[in-house]
Structure formats: structure tokens, C-alpha cells
Amino acid sequence: MGPEFQQVTSNRKKAERSDSNAEDRGPFRESLSSIEPIRMHEPLAVLLGATNDEREIINYTFTDVVKMSGHACPTVATAFVACKHALRNLYPEGPAERGSIKVSVHGEPDEGIHGVMSQVFSYVTGACPETGFKGLYGLHKRKDLLRFVPTEGATGLRFDFSRTDTKDSCRVTINPSSLPALPPSGARRLDELMEKNVWQGATKEERIEFRDLWMQRVIAIAAEERDRPLWLHIEKK
Amino acid sequence: MEQTQVLDMRGLSHEEKHSRLFPSLDGLAEGQVLQVHFDFNPLPLVHMLKARPEFVVSQESGGPQEWILRIERPRRGTVTKADLKGILREMKGGNMSEDARKAAREVLKSVDAKTLGILEQELIREGVSSEEIRENLCEIHLEAIHDALVANRIDVASPHPIHTLMEEHKVILDTLHRLRALVDRIKQVNSYEELGDDLPVLKDLAHHLVEAESHHQREEDVLFPRIEKHDITEPTKIMKEDHTEFLQRKRALYKVAHSGTDMRFADFKEMVIGLGAYLAKELERHIFKEDNIIYQIALQVLTPQEWADVKRDCDKIGYCCFTPGDQCPTVELDLRPLPPRQRHQLIFDTWRSLTPGSALRIINDHDPKPLYYQFEAEHKGEFTWDYDQQGPEDWAVRIGRTAPCSC
Numbered sequence: 001m002g003p004e005f006q007q008v009t010s011n012r013k014k015a016e017r018s019d020s021n022a023e024d025r026g027p028f029r030e031s032l033s034s035i036e037p038i039r040m041h042e043p044l045a046v047l048l049g050a051t052n053d054e055r056e057i058i059n060y061t062f063t064d065v066v067k068m069s070g071h072a073c074p075t076v077a078t079a080f081v082a083c084k085h086a087l088r089n090l091y092p093e094g095p096a097e098r099g100s101i102k103v104s105v106h107g108e109p110d111e112g113i114h115g116v117m118s119q120v121f122s123y124v125t126g127a128c129p130e131t132g133f134k135g136l137y138g139l140h141k142r143k144d145l146l147r148f149v150p151t152e153g154a155t156g157l158r159f160d161f162s163r164t165d166t167k168d169s170c171r172v173t174i175n176p177s178s179l180p181a182l183p184p185s186g187a188r189r190l191d192e193l194m195e196k197n198v199w200q201g202a203t204k205e206e207r208i209e210f211r212d213l214w215m216q217r218v219i220a221i222a223a224e225e226r227d228r229p230l231w232l233h234i235e236k237k
Numbered sequence: 238m239e240q241t242q243v244l245d246m247r248g249l250s251h252e253e254k255h256s257r258l259f260p261s262l263d264g265l266a267e268g269q270v271l272q273v274h275f276d277f278n279p280l281p282l283v284h285m286l287k288a289r290p291e292f293v294v295s296q297e298s299g300g301p302q303e304w305i306l307r308i309e310r311p312r313r314g315t316v317t318k319a320d321l322k323g324i325l326r327e328m329k330g331g332n333m334s335e336d337a338r339k340a341a342r343e344v345l346k347s348v349d350a351k352t353l354g355i356l357e358q359e360l361i362r363e364g365v366s367s368e369e370i371r372e373n374l375c376e377i378h379l380e381a382i383h384d385a386l387v388a389n390r391i392d393v394a395s396p397h398p399i400h401t402l403m404e405e406h407k408v409i410l411d412t413l414h415r416l417r418a419l420v421d422r423i424k425q426v427n428s429y430e431e432l433g434d435d436l437p438v439l440k441d442l443a444h445h446l447v448e449a450e451s452h453h454q455r456e457e458d459v460l461f462p463r464i465e466k467h468d469i470t471e472p473t474k475i476m477k478e479d480h481t482e483f484l485q486r487k488r489a490l491y492k493v494a495h496s497g498t499d500m501r502f503a504d505f506k507e508m509v510i511g512l513g514a515y516l517a518k519e520l521e522r523h524i525f526k527e528d529n530i531i532y533q534i535a536l537q538v539l540t541p542q543e544w545a546d547v548k549r550d551c552d553k554i555g556y557c558c559f560t561p562g563d564q565c566p567t568v569e570l571d572l573r574p575l576p577p578r579q580r581h582q583l584i585f586d587t588w589r590s591l592t593p594g595s596a597l598r599i600i601n602d603h604d605p606k607p608l609y610y611q612f613e614a615e616h617k618g619e620f621t622w623d624y625d626q627q628g629p630e631d632w633a634v635r636i637g638r639t640a641p642c643s644c
Contacts, residue, residue: 202495
């Protein structure tokens, strides 16, 4: 084996090690990937053999939700936290059962942030709108478990989560104006940087500054759950 | 020789009017005139007939006892594919004489939009490119029918969605005029130093152009689909293709404007001139087509319920450079009783407390122009400034807080 070949092999190994490290670390910020996941049991995956074990627990992480949404923002973060606490309320003993949860969104699908939030709820709980799985022999149906219902005059963000087995139900109310916010100077700076970044007119420093500012709120909501009682209220129905 | 038929609608029931008028219109031959007498103002019918290019409508008597409409189906000159090919051939070299252009306008003036559309479609099948037709034939056709379009335009009042879209067009046109002037100035300079204060001007114009994207979004997501439901699809398709072209160029112009002085000045100059001249010319033409063709078609075909839906959906998306009055929460501040030294601080404190998308309306006993310059210095791009009243004793100004993107 000549020295040139050895050099190439050694470089390739180095590159492979480096790729493997990058994969371990993942593409996401540590502060997002370390957020406690939502633990779910998925009977359909068990039935059709996708899991190793019958009681296998599947973690739905915040970064999974980021992958599904294509981004992380205060809305995605709020939906993840709201979903986590609603499921804890319905399943205090352990992992929630995916596919056995109904979600009612109070309002229209295209209203405000309902679309983004309902997609997160759908992804985690398995509750689907009319496009969902129709079921096997009448079981494991996901279709129509996610519905948009009239607001009945109420304002703000309201969602009902219910178990299809026990009929237990809880109401989630979110007060967006109490969500963790940037200080006024930071909010102004974020607005300034938003346009420049979206339209590709930002410098490298401005791109980094924008991302860090944007992530501050996401982390405060999703990772720290800062001031949660002020913006998230869950009551048993 | 012109033949005139008379139809008297006075005293007839709605059903009787309907059953007599429309068969008479359909049966009207080329060169014939229908004179219709009404005992009410037939304005909706006038608008409806103006949407049908085969008729020429005029009012011979305008009430108050009797209204008489003269509806003519004029003889059309027979335009052939050969005529259109001839025009395209003349235009191909790019140096069409004014006489030839005038002759082409006359040919195209005599053809209705539907016939022209069919002939264009046949030319495309024979191998003429749709770009050539769009760029040459459409341009000269628009010149030919320009005056008639403007004269027949239906205007609507605020807060109708078309009023908002047309007001936004006025603001965008103002930006384009400033862009055109800037391009002319840039042609005269050869370094960033010579460009001086025009670089921030370019950034400001680029900002206004990209900010107007929500205007296109409302058209594409809300208005156009409803027009298309009435089987009118080609004009909206062309408008959407235009939007894509503009989006790419706006982004490129924004990028160049914010490139600092990293780029070689000659490259910077070439790009700004190319992009700026294109946008100033083509976006202006596009706006003319929307104001005078697309929006007019929409006004003719959409039902009141559809307009209510359009308004609701537009409100959801939000507005850019012009916000309809009913969508702009306003805080009013009467400064007249206050000592002058307290006024500026109060104005800024109140304005800064506003949520984006709302406005502060101040009433003052003199023109608050210096305040405008303070806003310009401290909050450039974040505010709008519109006088509601300009003297002689009091001045009222609406200072809007522009809405940034929110997620």
C-alpha cells in the first residue's frame, strides 16, 4: 500500500468521523433538540409491525415538529407546549395513545395561526381532518378527529382535546399577548432585520443577529416555558 | 344604412322586461341599433353591456322621467391572421415606424377581445411564440383600446376591495415614478461617491416594492380564484406570470440595493438600470391592465356575496401601502389645548404604544411638518403619514404604524 493511498484512506476516515459527529449533533440547535419530547403510544404502528415491541413508546420531539413545519417560530413552539400539557392532562398516568384523541379547533381553518397550530396537533396526536386514514374494520380511524368548530362568540385561541375511549376532555386556552416577548428594542430590531433577511439583502452579521433574535422567543416558549401560567390555561371539561 | 329598433320597457314587470330585452339584444344584427326606453335609471344594465365588447352603449336621455339607451352592434372590420402576422413582422425588428404603429392600432381597434384571443391562439398553434404575442401584439392592442378602457372604467368607493387595490396601485405607481427618476440619475454617475444619497433612496424604493408583495398575494389567493370560478382564466394567468417575473426582479433589486459597496460600481450600475427600468415600465403597464381590465371584469362578474368573501379574506391577509379605513384602528389625539413643549413627547409615546397596523390621528393648530421629519429620522419605514385636513386653522394627520410580518 503506497503512502498516497494511506493518506486518502486516512482523510476519508476523518471525513466519515466528522460526518458521523455532525449526524449525532443533528442540524438543530442544542436548546431545541434537548426539549423534553412528547411520549406517545402508537397502536397502529404496533399492529402493522413498524415497532420492535408492543409497548414501544414513540417520542415526538420538538425538532420533529420543526421538521414537519419546516421552521420553528413562536406559533409552532406554543402549539407544541400546549399539546404536551393537554395530553398530560388527559393521560396523567403515562403516554397518550396516538389516534385516540379528538381535537376541536375553535374557528376557521384559514383564520390567524389556526392552520399552523392544528398541523402540530395533528402530527403529534394523529388526529386528522377529512384527509386522514379511514381505518381498518372501523378501528384506528384518524379521519375527522381534527375538526374546526364555531367560536361561539369567544375570542382568542381555544382548542378542545378529548379521549375517544374515556371521553375525558380538556379545554386549552392560549393568550397570545402574554407570550414571552422581546424587549421593545429587540422587537424593533427584529422587524428591521426581517425584511432584509427575507429578501436576501442582509449581511452575514445581520443574518446571524436575526436568527438569534428570532430564536430567543422560540426557546423562551418551547424550552423554558417561561411564564406559562400567564399564556396557557388548561381546564378539565 | 343604420337600422333602429325601439323597445319600450316602461310599466313592464321585471319578468316582462327580462323576456323582451335579452332576446332583442341577441337578435341585433351587425350595424343595427336598439333604442330602449326605461322609467328608471338602467345603470346596472349599462355596466353589464359595457362588458360585452360587441355592443356600443350610449345614453340619449338621462331621466328624471325617462331614460333612453342607444345600444348598437357595430359592424366589425374583418381582421385576419395575415393582418396580425403583418403587425408582428413589422414589430420584429424593434424599429416600427410611427405610421405603421398607427395603422396597427387602427386594425386592432376594430377587433373585439374575444376574436383577437381566438386569432392569437391560432397563431400560437402555427408556431408564433406566446411571448412574442404577449410582448408585441398585446402592447399595441392595449395602446389601441387605452382611451376606451379608461373612459368605461367603473370606480368603487372605500372600503370595497377593488378601491383598496386601486389605491395601492397609486402608491406603487408613485414608487415606480421615483424609481424611474433614480435610474436616470444613476445613468449619469460612475462611482459610489457620486451616487451619494441616492443609495439610501434606492434602498427605500426597494423596501416599498417588496412591501407591496401582499398586494399580489391578495390578488392571487383571493380575487383571481373567484374570477376564475366564472370561467375567466386566461387574463388572471397572464397577471400571475407577470407577478412571478416582478418577484424575481424585486428580489434582485433589493439584494443589489443592500449589497453595500462590495460590488464593482459598473456591475451595480448595470444591474440597477436593468432591473429598475424593467420594473418601472412593466409594472406600470401591469397596473394599467389590472385597473382597466382585470378589476373591471371582476366588478362585472362577481356577486355581492363573493365581494363580501373577498373583503373578509383580504382583511385576513392584511394590507401593505394602503389600509382601508375600516381596517385601521385609530387613536385620536387633540393637541390644540396642550402647551407645544409637551406635544412631541406625547405623540411619540402614544404612537410607539400602538400595535402595528393601527394609526394615530393628531389634530393640531399648525402644520406639523417638523414632526414628519422627526419621524423620518427616527422611524423611517415604520410609519405612514397622511393629511386628513391641511389648514387653514387646524391640521389633522393620520400617522400609521406599519405592520411587520408576524409569525
